[in-house]
Amino acid sequence: MKITADSPPVLSVLDRPNSYIGRAVPRPNLQRLTQGRGQYISDVTLPRMAHVAYLRSPHAHARIVSIATEAAKKAPGVVAVVTGTELAKVMTPWVGVLTHLKGIKSAPQYPIAVDRACWQGEAVCAVVARTRAQAEDACELIDIVYEELPAVTNPETALDPATPVIHASLGDNLCFERKLDVGEVDKAFANSDAVVEATFVTGRHTGVCTEPRAVVADWNEGEQRMTVYHATQAPHMMQNLFAKHLDLSESQVRVLTKDVGGSFGIKVHTYADEMATVALSKLLKRPVKFVADRIESFVTDIHARDHRIKGKIGVTRDGVITAFEIDDLTGIGPYSVYPRTSGIEANQVVNLTGGPYNCPNYRAQARVVFQNKNVMCQYRAVGHPIAVAVTEGLVELAAAKIGMDPLEIRRRNLFPDDGYPAQTASGLKLEQLSHHEALAHLDTMINYAALRAEQKALRDKGIYRGIGFASFIEVTNPSAAFYGVGGAKITSQDGATVKLDAQGAITIHSGVTEQGQGAEAVLAQCVASSFGVSMDRVRVVTGDTDNTPYGGGTWASRAAGIGGEAAWQAGKALRGNVLAVAGAMLQAKPEELDIRNGVVVDKTTGAERLGLDELARVAYFRPDTLPPGFQAELMVTRHYVPRGWPFAFTNGIQASYLEVDTDTGFVKLLRHWCVEDCGTIINPQLVNEQIRGGVVQGIGAALFEQCLYDERGQMLNGNMADYLVPMAVEMPDIDCGHVVSPTADSELGAKGAGEAGTAGAPACIMNAINDALRPLGAQPLTDMPFTPGKILRALGKV
Amino acid sequence: MKPAPFAYKKARSLDEAIALLGENPDARLLAGGQSLMATLNMRLSAPSLLIDINGIGGLGGIAHKSGAVEIGALARHTDAERSATIAQHAPLIARAMPFIGHPAIRNRGTLGGSIAFADPAAELPACLLALDGEVDAQGPKGKRTIKAGDYFKGLYETALGPQEILTAIRLPAASADTRVGFAELARRHGDYAIVGLAASARADGKGLKDVRLAYFGVGNTPLRAAGSEAALARGDIDGAVAALDLDPHDDIQATGAVKKHLAGVLLRRVAAQLMEQRP
Numbered sequence A: 001m002k003i004t005a006d007s008p009p010v011l012s013v014l015d016r017p018n019s020y021i022g023r024a025v026p027r028p029n030l031q032r033l034t035q036g037r038g039q040y041i042s043d044v045t046l047p048r049m050a051h052v053a054y055l056r057s058p059h060a061h062a063r064i065v066s067i068a069t070e071a072a073k074k075a076p077g078v079v080a081v082v083t084g085t086e087l088a089k090v091m092t093p094w095v096g097v098l099t100h101l102k103g104i105k106s107a108p109q110y111p112i113a114v115d116r117a118c119w120q121g122e123a124v125c126a127v128v129a130r131t132r133a134q135a136e137d138a139c140e141l142i143d144i145v146y147e148e149l150p151a152v153t154n155p156e157t158a159l160d161p162a163t164p165v166i167h168a169s170l171g172d173n174l175c176f177e178r179k180l181d182v183g184e185v186d187k188a189f190a191n192s193d194a195v196v197e198a199t200f201v202t203g204r205h206t207g208v209c210t211e212p213r214a215v216v217a218d219w220n221e222g223e224q225r226m227t228v229y230h231a232t233q234a235p236h237m238m239q240n241l242f243a244k245h246l247d248l249s250e251s252q253v254r255v256l257t258k259d260v261g262g263s264f265g266i267k268v269h270t271y272a273d274e275m276a277t278v279a280l281s282k283l284l285k286r287p288v289k290f291v292a293d294r295i296e297s298f299v300t301d302i303h304a305r306d307h308r309i310k311g312k313i314g315v316t317r318d319g320v321i322t323a324f325e326i327d328d329l330t331g332i333g334p335y336s337v338y339p340r341t342s343g344i345e346a347n348q349v350v351n352l353t354g355g356p357y358n359c360p361n362y363r364a365q366a367r368v369v370f371q372n373k374n375v376m377c378q379y380r381a382v383g384h385p386i387a388v389a390v391t392e393g394l395v396e397l398a399a400a401k402i403g404m405d406p407l408e409i410r411r412r413n414l415f416p417d418d419g420y421p422a423q424t425a426s427g428l429k430l431e432q433l434s435h436h437e438a439l440a441h442l443d444t445m446i447n448y449a450a451l452r453a454e455q456k457a458l459r460d461k462g463i464y465r466g467i468g469f470a471s472f473i474e475v476t477n478p479s480a481a482f483y484g485v486g487g488a489k490i491t492s493q494d495g496a497t498v499k500l501d502a503q504g505a506i507t508i509h510s511g512v513t514e515q516g517q518g519a520e521a522v523l524a525q526c527v528a529s530s531f532g533v534s535m536d537r538v539r540v541v542t543g544d545t546d547n548t549p550y551g552g553g554t555w556a557s558r559a560a561g562i563g564g565e566a567a568w569q570a571g572k573a574l575r576g577n578v579l580a581v582a583g584a585m586l587q588a589k590p591e592e593l594d595i596r597n598g599v600v601v602d603k604t605t606g607a608e609r610l611g612l613d614e615l616a617r618v619a620y621f622r623p624d625t626l627p628p629g630f631q632a633e634l635m636v637t638r639h640y641v642p643r644g645w646p647f648a649f650t651n652g653i654q655a656s657y658l659e660v661d662t663d664t665g666f667v668k669l670l671r672h673w674c675v676e677d678c679g680t681i682i683n684p685q686l687v688n689e690q691i692r693g694g695v696v697q698g699i700g701a702a703l704f705e706q707c708l709y710d711e712r713g714q715m716l717n718g719n720m721a722d723y724l725v726p727m728a729v730e731m732p733d734i735d736c737g738h739v740v741s742p743t744a745d746s747e748l749g750a751k752g753a754g755e756a757g758t759a760g761a762p763a764c765i766m767n768a769i770n771d772a773l774r775p776l777g778a779q780p781l782t783d784m785p786f787t788p789g790k791i792l793r794a795l796g797k798v
Numbered sequence B: 001m002k003p004a005p006f007a008y009k010k011a012r013s014l015d016e017a018i019a020l021l022g023e024n025p026d027a028r029l030l031a032g033g034q035s036l037m038a039t040l041n042m043r044l045s046a047p048s049l050l051i052d053i054n055g056i057g058g059l060g061g062i063a064h065k066s067g068a069v070e071i072g073a074l075a076r077h078t079d080a081e082r083s084a085t086i087a088q089h090a091p092l093i094a095r096a097m098p099f100i101g102h103p104a105i106r107n108r109g110t111l112g113g114s115i116a117f118a119d120p121a122a123e124l125p126a127c128l129l130a131l132d133g134e135v136d137a138q139g140p141k142g143k144r145t146i147k148a149g150d151y152f153k154g155l156y157e158t159a160l161g162p163q164e165i166l167t168a169i170r171l172p173a174a175s176a177d178t179r180v181g182f183a184e185l186a187r188r189h190g191d192y193a194i195v196g197l198a199a200s201a202r203a204d205g206k207g208l209k210d211v212r213l214a215y216f217g218v219g220n221t222p223l224r225a226a227g228s229e230a231a232l233a234r235g236d237i238d239g240a241v242a243a244l245d246l247d248p249h250d251d252i253q254a255t256g257a258v259k260k261h262l263a264g265v266l267l268r269r270v271a272a273q274l275m276e277q278r279p
Ligand SMILES: Cc1cc2nc3c(=O)[nH]c(=O)nc-3n(C[C@H](O)[C@H](O)[C@H](O)COP(=O)(O)OP(=O)(O)OC[C@H]3O[C@@H](n4cnc5c(N)ncnc54)[C@H](O)[C@@H]3O)c2cc1C
Pocket: B028, B029, B030, B031, B032, B033, B034, B035, B036, B037, B038, B073, B099, B100, B101, B102, B105, B108, B109, B110, B111, B112, B113, B114, B116, B117, B119, B121, B122, B123, B124, B160, B164, B165, B166, B167, B190, B191, B192, B193
């Protein structure tokens, strides 16, 4: 993949000497990671550490009649064999509901299944042994008698009276339902010149992390304290949950998150097997390690995006969108996932559909139903790819119907750039977006007119290329509105503690976490810039609930926008404190001094006055020489939480250029573009990497990835040979462009950039395929992923 | 994903390996391990003993002799990929090589392992069949040679006896009138193909003769398409497609109907390759 040159930094009010804001500086952890000195959970080895393997249900739904463990208990190396009933005495079950999702319900979920397994892959028994291999050997000796129960797999019939109810206590298989009716939808459709309807299907898939889920739990009986080394996005959230369900206080739990090999939202949930591992450590009073293998990852890592959406759009002859209507149905497995719930994805589909467009009439219904498949929950760009596929799919179908250019119809309906603040029909508050500028930028970037001419010329030669677009908005920097108001102990604020060490270097402790996305680089950039040292003088510490400020971690594109702002403010505050010391030492006014490149200088002339090493020496070792009553404060903490807006929405537009081989149904991706607006760009390289990686995951959804199940609830392709993740060879060059509309909520003005690529890419690919096949009269393809078979069927060839 | 316990023995000679196979009926030979280790780690098989044949000398050569190309069982895919002998005298193998997995897999995987494993979606078994090659095997009763047409028996099933070791494969060397064609369709480069076609023929004036078409990914073994071969020799491409009598099963990546359609598309593409004149 060709990486295009980063744009030179644009100077802003944030620029000071040592300004790293807007610069493509390398990550501080690069050397360590590329030299193989990262510390992932698999690298953690503790004295007396045992390994757990879980025996998992082969059935989608079954009563557990009996579990015979004697033979396994006698197997070589086995420390313990523990059933769900036994572990339920150590850890309490949980229920994944939030109060702001009205009416959402779920059943208690146990760390290991008790009496009944509800999906293929649910853990039904644990074996703890000296090695993982021994634990797996012993698993084969456990004899479980199951009584298979009917499996509910099809969401379409999950609510039928004839369908068995998975959790009798809930009364039915409905987890959550939401309805919305804004404006005058029926009237708007009646007054439209054209109404287009289509049913969209987004395939169930998952975020395949390089490092699987992993945890080492270490209960110290002497200290009555639990230390959990955990590959997680949200250490403080997990601290709260481990404590709560082990009946401990939070101060008795420490969560350590060192290097994490990718997360994409997969590692921000409560997983029964991870909870069980922690409970096993408490039970056995020794460290226990669990590292999911690929096969169990596919049936236990949350799945996402399994939606069927009936959509409808009305337009006038001159391209004005009159109304949107959707009916969304999604099956989320047997439990709503704790603590974020499995209602959020459908809720986001309702919130986001139609989001870029100034259209006041909108009706939506979403139903979330239980089924006997692996659980679904939040994966990168939660709900966005679905909502964008429906919205942008409908917009391009409507454009085709009235014979209008797909960019032109967008120009006529996107919220105007000078019309902010604005509000979507679903009620989302938008501070400042730049849809039109982004579209204009894209139009030039792709050389649209020339691309259309090329497409036309090639069609005459029997080569079918397509150009597809997707405008989108993206939720970033969430305030408490996302989870906090719903009663979950998931903080939206974040903190940074910055200190000057005795040689004048800086350490920052932050509540956000590094998952491989470069958060530590952003934190170092912010602190170095606002304090005034070069980046190599900044050390970043994250992922330790004992030693970092209380924070939310990494999710919903918040680490840079929220964690970065806290770091920026902490750096500024420390600069003030350091200049106070300098003022005292130099008998100068602090406001006439500055810190540049690690040296206290005269603010106006830039003349060097005092090195930070000397300042630190005096402050720490000769404070007696400072004026009486003066106390140096060389460690400060600042917190930040977005208050002005519930979310910092970003926006953008993507384009795809591809070729469909009409003989084979294969799609060749030729090029992909994304212009997005994440506000202030702290590090253009990291932003572009996020966009590109996100686009690739979106391409996966559109063309390759799907968790295939049979009607009995068996996953058919749970391995890396049959589940197709996108690979480099098939990926096109991905060009990134930027528009910058900073949020006024923070001084930095940075919004999130982590999910924009994923949000728009599937819709864009879908539209491009349909654009390519339109002259052949093919039925529009709306059922992802677009496999060769589906394309051949649309062409009537099979 | 840890294999069940197994013993490991590194054989120093073919005789030793054959003897070990005799003493341990459920033992498996270990060549490149690129197919075997995955089945062990997923506990799809649990042999009590692995007999490592990588230390046996003399099985890794690639040579052109008496009108044939002989490839030792332990030649790695990457050796074949880079071999000038193969490029010149077995051009079909050279064409197929880049489609086999990825470089890391080709560095370890062996040609002998691939033919012995006989994955129905693998490239090399189909090439062997298309080229009318043969397999050398050695067992307790000595050496024998098996024609490609007699070698593939069923799904992962070959003519090799339980105590036999594949020692080499032999392919007729290409001559001036040799024509080869190769194409496959896989969702991602390096995956096993949804359907693939390896072909050889001899130029006959402007036409072709001795056409051999071997499909892979469409049945339990690589499959000849005899009716299509005859039609192609007549220069009748439409007839060749019409004569395809494959009946592939549905699998995860495609239905049987899609595979059958794609087999026809590949036939046209490979026919074009066969008919291209050599420079
Ligand atoms: C990710 C991945 C992708 C792959 N993609 C492809 C692909 O696209 N196309 C393809 O063709 N292959 C593919 N392979 C398989 C690869 O080519 C293997 O190397 C090959 O199929 C087996 O060769 P090996 O030397 O690794 O055999 P091993 O794995 O060591 O052995 C395979 C089997 O053959 C037996 N065996 C090995 N050598 C002999 C012998 N000399 N005599 C008798 N029995 C023997 C073994 O006992 C075992 O049962 C892929 C593998 C991986 C891991």
